[in-house]
Amino acid sequence: QLVQSGGGLVQPGGSLRLSCLASGTTFSIYSMNWVRQAPGKGLEWVSYISDSSTIIYYADSVKGRFTVSRDNANNSLYLQMNSLRVEDSGIYFCTRDRNSFDPWGQGTRVIVSS
């Protein structure tokens, strides 16, 4: 199970940090991803991090502004979002990578607005 926290309302140019807490003892052996859904839009992959954090990828739309990280000792995944834009608004999901994505966190809403 993945339980998310963080998110909220922030002004353009601001920062937010999302968290994703995994239950169970197998978190450290799985890669993880962040996926988002803008209002009225479809699913968009945001970032990938390997089990040991040695491989990290970002979508071009967030590269240089977002940073993914994880703490395997505490079963936690993070997404640090800086220089936020209005178009970053939406619901953000963390999800475990098994080639397919399963399971997913409950989602957390990010609103970027002045």
Add this chain to the structure above:
Amino acid sequence: EIILTQSPDTLSLSPGERATLSCRASQGVKTYLHWYQHKPGQAPRLLIYDASIRATGIPARFSGSGSGTDFTLTISSVEPEDVAVYYCQHRSDWPPITFGQGTRLQIK
């Protein structure tokens, strides 16, 4: 970047009818193609992975087929609880990982 195009955009069926959802990839993805169900206010749920394997707990009325560039998700007999948006997603030649634009299933 591999582009996934889903059709139709919207599907409106009566309970008990068969639903056929299509996903076409801009280049071959072998069978690295997965399907998700997304209901409003909920997290997406994995339905089918590797083109044709039902995920744990998914009812038998859901099935997937295809390889290469053309894939199909079939719901043999739609039920009211199947109202959702369905997405395909590839895992070949990434990053980036991409999703199709989604097919909205409505029940008459």
